[in-house]
Amino acid sequence: MSAQDVLPFPPTPSASTAGRTMQESVYAQRVRPRRLPDDAPNILIVLIDDAGPGLPSTYGGEVRTDTLSRVHDGGIGYNRFHTTAMCSPTRASLLTGRNHHRIGNGQIAELANDWDGYAGEIPKSSALCAEVLKEYGYSTAAFGKWHNTPAVETTAAGPFHNWPTGNGFEYFYGFLAGEASQYEPNLVRGTTIVPPPRTPEEGYHLSEDLADDAIGWLHQHKALEPDKPFFMYWASGCLHGPHHIMKEWADKYAGKFDDGWDAYRERVYHRAKEMGWIPPEAQLTPRDPRMAAWDEVPEEERPFQRRLMEVAAGFAEHVDVQVGRLIDEVENLGYGDNTLVFYIWGDNGSSGEGQSGTISELIAQNGIPTTVDMHIAALDELGGLDVLGSPKVDNMYHAGWAWAGSTPYKGLKLLASHLGGTRNPMAVRWPARITPDPTPRAQFHHCNDLVPTIYEVVGITPPRVVHGIPQLPIDGVSMAYTFDDPAAAGRLMTQYFEIMGSRAIYHEGWMASAFGPRPPWVPGTPPGIATWTPDQDVWELYHLDEDWTQAHDLAAEHPDKLAQMKETFSIEAAKNSVYPVGGGLWVLVFHPEMRISTPYREWNFTGDITRMPEFCAPALGNRANLVTIDLDVPEQAQGVLYALGGAGGGLTCYIEDGVLCYEYNLFLLSRTRIRSERRLPVGPATIQIATAQPDPKPGGALDVAMTVDGDEHGVGHVPVSAPLLFSANDCLDIGTCLGGPVSLDYAAKAPFPFNGRIDRVNVRYST
Incomplete structure (x- = not known):
């Protein structure tokens, strides 16, 4: 086996001859071989x-x-x-x-x-x-x-x-x-x-x-x-x-x-x-x-x-x-x-x-039904069309x-x-x-x-x-x-394609295509997708060498060719672990409870934990949970205790002018705000934020209650929750909000770090 078949290359041996003493040894410069041509680009x-x-x-x-x-x-x-x-x-x-x-x-x-x-x-x-x-x-x-x-x-x-x-x-x-x-x-x-x-x-x-x-x-x-x-x-x-x-x-x-x-x-x-x-x-x-x-x-x-x-x-x-x-x-x-x-x-x-144009693009991934009027109304509250493209929104264009x-x-x-x-x-x-x-x-x-x-x-x-x-x-x-x-004549003769049940096979100038179960621009879950199988799909056939854009479906004219192409797809799918066809939909549609998430049900954080990606963080926005914060409240207390998500959607608990506050930002379309009617006492305190699910279904309502040292400091009702997640890139931060500001109340003061001391944050799922 030649050296380039196995990587890494073996170490270059010494060119010297070692004797018992330095005087008896013969030195020669070790020359490490160059593995690349001199003109390697x-x-x-x-x-x-x-x-x-x-x-x-x-x-x-x-x-x-x-x-x-x-x-x-x-x-x-x-x-x-x-x-x-x-x-x-x-x-x-x-x-x-x-x-x-x-x-x-x-x-x-x-x-x-x-x-x-x-x-x-x-x-x-x-x-x-x-x-x-x-x-x-x-x-x-x-x-x-x-x-x-x-x-x-x-x-x-x-x-x-x-x-x-x-x-x-x-x-x-x-x-x-x-x-x-x-x-x-x-x-x-x-x-x-x-x-x-x-x-x-x-x-x-x-x-x-x-x-x-x-x-x-x-x-x-x-x-x-x-x-x-x-x-x-x-x-x-x-x-x-x-x-x-x-x-x-x-x-x-x-x-x-x-x-x-x-x-x-x-x-x-x-x-x-x-x-x-x-x-x-x-x-x-x-x-x-x-x-x-x-x-x-x-x-x-x-x-x-x-x-x-x-x-x-x-x-x-x-x-x-x-x-x-x-x-x-x-x-x-x-x-x-x-x-x-x-x-x-x-x-x-x-x-x-x-989809239909959005000010917060993860609305679609969460399957929350909205109208364009709702987006425009929420946008108007933020400053109108000029806000599009700014840090205040997570806009994305119409399909x-x-x-x-x-x-x-x-x-x-x-x-x-x-x-x-x-x-x-x-x-x-x-x-x-x-x-x-x-x-x-x-x-x-x-x-x-x-x-x-x-x-x-x-x-x-x-x-x-x-x-x-x-x-x-x-x-x-x-x-x-x-x-x-x-x-030059092309050398790639066969190539399959498959994403979430949408699939195609290219072979020697022809392409057979099956659209699949899911038009990506249509809001919500397509009707019947839970019972969909690839056998239901209608295949199309195109002679790409003569039809550059797939404008003419030849499936009816060439059924034998289509059958041959479908068989070629089956062979390529078997060779490349494509089966089950539509396997990318397995979690998204058939088993949302199996989506990638943290295996933990309880966490203990110190007050300096930041930038925990939402996929790995506790699901505070769509599961029954209890957050317990042991902290020392200073005079004129201010700042974020925790924040999950970002400006385009998330939840946060913070203190403003000594008053305990909570906000659930449902992708800018609605905000549930809870604000205590009294100031926090100065000194050591235990704050608890309890989130309950009266109807534990994806996107269901949440009831949120805030207590300080066992005394109630505010309750609220979140009518619709984010069933999947708030953000694909933002995080959970303790004691600050380093991503986009979840609440408009502290947007001008972000990251709005807490000016007291957080000793411990315990988070555990209630069910």
């Missing part, structure tokens, strides 16, 4: 989040993307590059070169279950390319969104083997969850939870911070390891919800979307065709009848819907500018010519999870804009069945090796093809053993053959 992967192919101006969209255009114009573009239709699965596949179910990532990490294809943990038998490149001599760093660590492993206690630094990245700065506030993110550096370096009032924004930190890392690399190539993975939190951006960026798009999403699609479709990005015969696909037309939007709601898209567009342009800053520095440091850049516009299509952002295709995020959910543009630049060519590369490729491409250009044979663990074979196919030849 630096590698930069840029991955934008939840961004469809119909958005960037580079390819006909109306969001200005000068940096994407710069990479494309200096290299080549791929117009049939594909993702998995969902965050964690794409990232796992992209970084390992394997199919996502095969490595336990059939859905996002937070919905993991015990089926092999949905376990939510990348096995060590699928070493990330960062691990392999590091062993060969690359410096490795990751920035931004990770979303490949099991949710229960994201506290400050770890374990850390599934964090980026446990998977080959020597440096990491970003967030572990699937999303983050762009103003008050829960950040990690290495394995340490760290606060953002500035506040929103001081001009903080996460996309800028990630670019700043990556630039700083490049400076260190240049100074300390100039003889080593680098591998950098820069994965933004944009364009995932919440859509957060400063007003001046959103204002750049004022009035540009006034005629709605249907008209936007028409414009982008024709422009993409004129630019040669899609072929002349490509057809614009119709809107799904279950999605609203712009003409159906009441006139009084349209300013709200337009502004949501303006904010999203500003958010997207802003992140492209940050990528530009990073590439500028790569060039300024002299790395530009020999840096291979992959700029991938989206880990899936645009997201319709904002119609996501559909428009995936022009000219039918799908969007979470639809593995249709392009638009899985087809994302990619630009590749490598001045030392790739001659700029405007001809789109139209070979069918997949995100698992990046790793074998990197291995080929660097000269690495995929290892068979890494750290003593035999490795699964690489599933992807190198794309390097397309670098110089836009007309």
Whole structure:
């Protein structure tokens, strides 16, 4: 077995001969072999989040993307590059070169279950390319969104083997969850939870911070390891919800979307065709009848819907500018010519999870029924349309804009069945090796093809053993053959897709698709989904080599071909642990009681515990519980005793001017406030917050009672609770509120730390 089959490489033996004494020994310089060619390229992967192919101006969209255009114009573009239709699965596949179910990532990490294809943990038998490149001599760093660590492993206690630094990245700065506030993110550096370096009032924004930190890392690399190539993975939190951006960026798009999403699609479709990005015969696909037309939007709601898209567009342009800053520095440091850049516009299509347009995007995930009027009314209380994009809200656009952002295709995020959910543009630049060519590369490729491409250009044979663990074979196919030849015959012959029952199979120019049980833009749980089986689904058939956008279903005309394609899907599904089909729905729909959560039923906290991710924290907002706080109350007592969640939704207990207060913020739509009518006594005290469930069903009402040293200090009734969680990235804080301020009462004073002493906080479930 050659040395490159097994990693890490064995230590280099001494070249000296040791004698009994120094005088009798013969010294020779130990020369450690270089494992890489002298011209091994630096590698930069840029991955934008939840961004469809119909958005960037580079390819006909109306969001200005000068940096994407710069990479494309200096290299080549791929117009049939594909993702998995969902965050964690794409990232796992992209970084390992394997199919996502095969490595336990059939859905996002937070919905993991015990089926092999949905376990939510990348096995060590699928070493990330960062691990392999590091062993060969690359410096490795990751920035931004990770979303490949099991949710229960994201506290400050770890374990850390599934964090980026446990998977080959020597440096990491970003967030572990699937999303983050762009103003008050829960950040990690290495394995340490760290606060953002500035506040929103001081001009903080996460996309800028990630670019700043990556630039700083490049400076260190240049100074300390100039003889080593680098591998950098820069994965933004944009364009995932919440859509957060400063007003001046959103204002750049004022009035540009006034005629709605249907008209936007028409414009982008024709422009993409004129630019040669899609072929002349490509057809614009119709809107799904279950999605609203712009003409159906009441006139009084349209300013709200337009502004949501303006904010999203500003958010997207802003992140492209940050990528530009990073590439500028790569060039300024002299790395530009020999840096291979992959700029991938989206880990899936645009997201319709904002459904009808929202000021707090997790309303949809919690299945809470609302009307647009409710969102607008709550927004008016906060300051009107200008508040959209600010730290005060967690807004996300109408699904119609996501559909428009995936022009000219039918799908969007979470639809593995249709392009638009899985087809994302990619630009590749490598001045030392790739001659700029405007001809789109139209070979069918997949995100698992990046790793074998990197291995080929660097000269690495995929290892068979890494750290003593035999490795699964690489599933992807190198794309390097397309670098110089836009007309080369494609080499990826077969690729399956599946997310939450939505599925497809590509084989030799054909695609068979089954939409699945769940239109992601339709609020609530689809009727009958609890009894759904994949056998109920109607399959469609498309000849993609002749039908670019899946415009013509040929299932009725070619039943034998469809049967063959379905059989191919069955074979691929069996090989890749896809079964049971729809396994990603197991927890979400069939067993919500099995969702990933902490195994504990009681906790004892000291007064300095902060940044405990909500997935790992006690479920104070939807379970019967008792919080007991032993504290010392000072004169003029002020501050937060505890807070769970953030500005877009959460609950908090705090003291204001010596008065005990509690607030349950139901995603900005309603707030239950309890305020004592008397001041707390100065000195030692025991405060208890008891939460009862008179109707213990998901989303049911809660009764909350506050006592101090056994005396009642206030009661309240929460009519509707959050059945799932308040936030995908915010946390539980004791003695302060480090994330978004849950209560407007202390928003101007956040993080509003308690000015007394908290000795102990006990939390236990009551049932």
